[in-house]
Amino acid sequence: MKHFAMIVAAGLLAAPPVxxxxxxxxxxxxxNGETILLSDFQKNWDTFQEQQPExxxxxxxxxxxxxxxRQKLFxxxxxxxxxxxxxxxxxxxxxxxDLENGILQVKTRFLPENGRRDLQIIIRRQxxxxxxxxxxxxxxxxxxxxxxxxxxxxxxxxxxxxxxELKEEGLDIKKFTERIRDQxxxxxxxxxxxxxxxxxxxxxxxxxxxxxxxxxxxxxxPAGLTPExxxxxxxxxKYFSRQTGEQVHARHILLSLxxxxxxxxxxxxxxxxxxxxxxxxxxxxxxxxxxGANFAELAEKHxxxxxxxxxGGDLGFFGRGQMVPAFEKAAFSLxxxxxxxxxxxxxxxxxIKVIExxxxxxxxLDQAENDLREYLFxxxxxxxxxxxxxxxxxSSDVKILVSSDExxxx
Numbered sequence: 001m002k003h004f005a006m007i008v009a010a011g012l013l014a015a016p017p018v019x020x021x022x023x024x025x026x027x028x029x030x031x032n033g034e035t036i037l038l039s040d041f042q043k044n045w046d047t048f049q050e051q052q053p054e055x056x057x058x059x060x061x062x063x064x065x066x067x068x069x070r071q072k073l074f075x076x077x078x079x080x081x082x083x084x085x086x087x088x089x090x091x092x093x094x095x096x097x098d099l100e101n102g103i104l105q106v107k108t109r110f111l112p113e114n115g116r117r118d119l120q121i122i123i124r125r126q127x128x129x130x131x132x133x134x135x136x137x138x139x140x141x142x143x144x145x146x147x148x149x150x151x152x153x154x155x156x157x158x159x160x161x162x163x164x165e166l167k168e169e170g171l172d173i174k175k176f177t178e179r180i181r182d183q184x185x186x187x188x189x190x191x192x193x194x195x196x197x198x199x200x201x202x203x204x205x206x207x208x209x210x211x212x213x214x215x216x217x218x219x220x221x222p223a224g225l226t227p228e229x230x231x232x233x234x235x236x237x238k239y240f241s242r243q244t245g246e247q248v249h250a251r252h253i254l255l256s257l258x259x260x261x262x263x264x265x266x267x268x269x270x271x272x273x274x275x276x277x278x279x280x281x282x283x284x285x286x287x288x289x290x291x292g293a294n295f296a297e298l299a300e301k302h303x304x305x306x307x308x309x310x311x312g313g314d315l316g317f318f319g320r321g322q323m324v325p326a327f328e329k330a331a332f333s334l335x336x337x338x339x340x341x342x343x344x345x346x347x348x349x350x351x352i353k354v355i356e357x358x359x360x361x362x363x364x365l366d367q368a369e370n371d372l373r374e375y376l377f378x379x380x381x382x383x384x385x386x387x388x389x390x391x392x393x394x395s396s397d398v399k400i401l402v403s404s405d406e407x408x409x410x
Contacts, residue, residue, distance in 0.1 A: 028074070028407070030399040031081035038410065041074060048073055067408040074407055078400075080186065082392045087185035092192075094184045101140040102180040110161035113261075115147065115154025122146050190385055197384045201376035209372050210365050217241055217363065236375070240363050242319035247358040248331050251295055251313035254305040255282050256348025264304050267348045282342050282349045289339055295353045304348070317358065327352070 029036040048069065108119060122143045130138075148155040166176060212222040216237040225233065255278050257265040270278070285298055296312025303309040320328060330343045331352050340352040402410070 028400075028402040028410075029078055029081075030397075030401070031078055032085050032397050034081050034085070036077055036081065041077065041410070044073060044077065045070060063408075067404075070407055070410075071404055074402075078398060079389050079393075082389065082396050082398070083186040083189060084182050085396070086392055087182070087189040090189065092185040092189050094181050094188060097139075097141070098137075098184055098188075099177065099181060101137065102184050103177065104140045104144050106180070107144075107158050107162050110158040110165075112154050112157055115151055115158060118151045118154065119143060119147050122150075190388070193388050194381045194384050198377070198380045201373055201380070205376055206369060206372050207365070209376060210368060213237060213240065213368065213372070214363060232375070232379075236371075238321070240368060242321055243367070244363045245319045245360045246332065247317045247319050248334075248354055249317045249356040249358075250315050250331050250334075251299055251353045251355060252305070252308065252315060252327075253282075253285060253295075253299045253303045253313055253351045254348050255285075255302065256304050258304050262304070262306065264347055267344075267346055278349060279342065282351065286342060286351060289351065289353075295339065295351075313353075314355075317356075 026038040027035045028038050028041060108116065111119065123138045123140070126138050126143055144155070166173065171179075212225075212233060213236055215222050216233050217240060221230065222233070254264065256267050257270050257274060257278075259265045267275075281302075285302055288298060289295055296314070299313025300309050303313050305313070308315055318331075320332065322328075323331065324345045324347070326343055326345045327350060330340045330350075331354060334340055334352065334354040336354055336357055338354055340350070343350040343352060
């Protein structure tokens with residue numbers, strides 16, 4: 001789904017890199033006298049690729065998908081230039097705390113894994129202390145200071161890498177801060193415009209969307225939808241079908257190859273002898289389970305899925321379509337309390353124990369209301385945002401120096 005929040009509310013974490021290439025190579029667009037270089041585009045494209053999810057459900061990188069994605073990225077860069085100019089024209093002021101948080105958000109990208117984990121824990125604790133009704137952003141400055149005390153090595157590493165990047169890009173902290181200020185001024189400008197022009201959806205609008213959703217879930221596509229609306233409704237129907245469909249609460253033990261960081265590696269790359277050795281270990285664990293050993297304790301001790309291992313292999317509830325086929329087939333075929341035979345998936349070998357099962361149920365309005373209201377609100381924000389940018393484009397001097405076909409091959 002296309003959401004305004006993806007463009008604005010996520011702030012710098014969703015913004016193009018602030019470290020842009022310093023090469024003065026080929027211009028591919030000029031926006032109100034501001035040049036967009038091919039090197040800027042290529043660096044943003046590299047970052048876009050790095051941020052794409054992998055695994056089941058991930059986008060397939062066909063030539064058509066890449067061409068469309070590159071064009072959207074280019075259009076976004078043009079829009080960013082237009083918005084930055086409008087923010088300067090309106091003299092948008094960025095609060096100092098927001099600016100400091102923006103700089104720290106960039107620095108967090110250079111934290112080692114243990115530092116990012118520690119910082120997330122600090123922020124979660126900070127937000128819990130604020131209370132659910134407090135919607136203010138976390139105080140990243142205070143969180144960073146706490147991290148510097150609790151994990152000084154991680155904070156120092158991030159700072160050193162950050163300074164190294166500045167130097168390599170020929171930037172000083174003043175120029176870098178101005179780039180952050182420009183990005184944040186766009187976030188603030190668009191937020192103000194949207195806040196002024198968008199009203200929360202009515203109860204009637206929510207009920208109408210719920211009716212269309214239930215039709216879609218029943219296999220009857222409602223008439224009169226735009227292609228974008230139809231795609232969104234299909235995605236929502238799949239989501240709520242999983243929520244109301246049969247659910248399984250299970251634990252598992254995963255054995256597989258692991259990389260240097262102890263994380264599961266590609267099972268397909270294991271040799272025949274490696275797979276045989278891992279299967280032998282799993283068979284030994286299986287024997288212990290059959291003799292009455294505690295499944296959760298075995299998962300905590302042996303499973304290479306560290307995310308669930310710390311909770312005794314607990315995966316929580318999941319519906320159909322959320323797990324790889326082999327795992328799903330085994331889990332849904334088991335009765336409560338039953339343990340599977342050894343199951344092989346692209347991740348390795350599993351033992352699965354079903355804790356609880358929930359039968360399918362009919363979706364109620366109160367179950368979906370908050371999500372539907374949020375979707376309608378975000379969709380309205382997205383529409384207003386696009387109309388605002390389109391209006392600015394008409395009054396801007398935009399020179400595109402590359403064709404779409406050429407852009408796809410760059």
